[in-house]
Amino acid sequence: MDKKEPDIKSRDKILAAARSEFIRGGFNGARMQSIADAAGINKALLHYYYKNKESLFELVFNDAFAEFIPKLHSIFSGEGSVLEKTEQYVDAHLSLLIEKPDLPLFVLTEIHRDPERFFEKFMNKLPGEPPFARFLQQIANEMREGKIRTMNPRELWMNVMSMTVFPFASRPMLQRLTLMADREFQELMTQRKKSMMQFIRYAIEIPVNN
Amino acid sequence: MDKKEPDIKSRDKILAAARSEFIRGGFNGARMQSIADAAGINKALLHYYYKNKESLFELVFNDAFAEFIPKLHSIFSGEGSVLEKTEQYVDAHLSLLIEKPDLPLFVLTEIHRDPERFFEKFMNKLPGEPPFARFLQQIANEMREGKIRTMNPRELWMNVMSMTVFPFASRPMLQRLTLMADREFQELMTQRKKSMMQFIRYAIEIPVNN
DNA sequence: ATTAACTTTAACTAATTGGTTAAGTCAATA
């Protein structure tokens, strides 16, 4: 029937199934058998395509970043004020997370499990200077120039990231606590693009006199 | 030698070891043998005191909340404006998290693994109305009265919680990314008690004219 | 028709792990 590219099909179905399973249970909670079942194939074929659990996990874990890193880079190495870049970031990250709301908790959990993997992965991908260093410098500059309110630049950045990501990382708790359905959560996060930026503007913009 | 209350000692040492181990690896990553080793006893004694892994985990998980729930309740059912309660909350929660920085990720991970346990646990502990309902109402009131800027009350609360908790949940990532030592992180979080509140005040306080 | 890639079936290995058991040590106490 559909054997034109059965290799690609099965390979991809396995990878997709692995992604769900690893996100559901983390590396420790994931089961190779469950992945095979979800992909509609058997364990033998699973190992025919992917050497072992580790390597399969590695692919899933890398994919979790692969998408967003270039986006981040283009935003923060581009032109624009702190507020403009912040808005671009919030918009881009929220868009991604609305699509893949389980990403943050997965990533944080796995970095906690093995911080070194993450460390090595990123000291390669990123050039010499520490990440965000340039942006933090820009924040400091605009503060000195009186364009935005003065505070610890790292904290401003932390606040923005926190407000953007935490609702997703804590989604299971949040939704149970407030009896919020998936749909409602999604809508709340969408309206958040605007309201969060308003909140941030009030927090750091210096009001013009008269 | 110290056999006066060896029972209590071992019991507690096991529980403490279990706490570390569960926080390190989550339920799935924790090993009963590791707990026994860390407690300086053997598996037989471990099961002599605690029925099984589940029950031991349950104790640790409950403890993770037990401390803070009453505090939360006293803050939000007490007197004070939104800003005052927010400040009390930020102060109390940051103090706790500086002591136990790994709590948030542990809690979030385990709620993600089994949301029902969390749900059942809290629909008991909390009286009829949904948690924070009263506080959200108070926020809405103060907004209507023009005491603070208008926005979705749930989002204001989300912003406060996010900024408070996320730095801890993302600590492993954050520290690697910024090459921050434990001590430095701790100091940053301490100074945050003030700076975060300043940030929030700017964001929601309505400036007085002239 | 042949070949190579793909896929299944089904049994199996080896290691890990949660949990159990039985016999016995040791110190305090009654």
Next chain:
DNA sequence: TATTGACTTAACCAATTAGTTAAAGTTAAT
């Protein structure tokens, strides 16, 4: 001195799980 409660040793069981193997069947392209 007999008993009791805390604890150890060490072997063991049963289940789970990652990974393997071999043999056979299917499919698409050459």
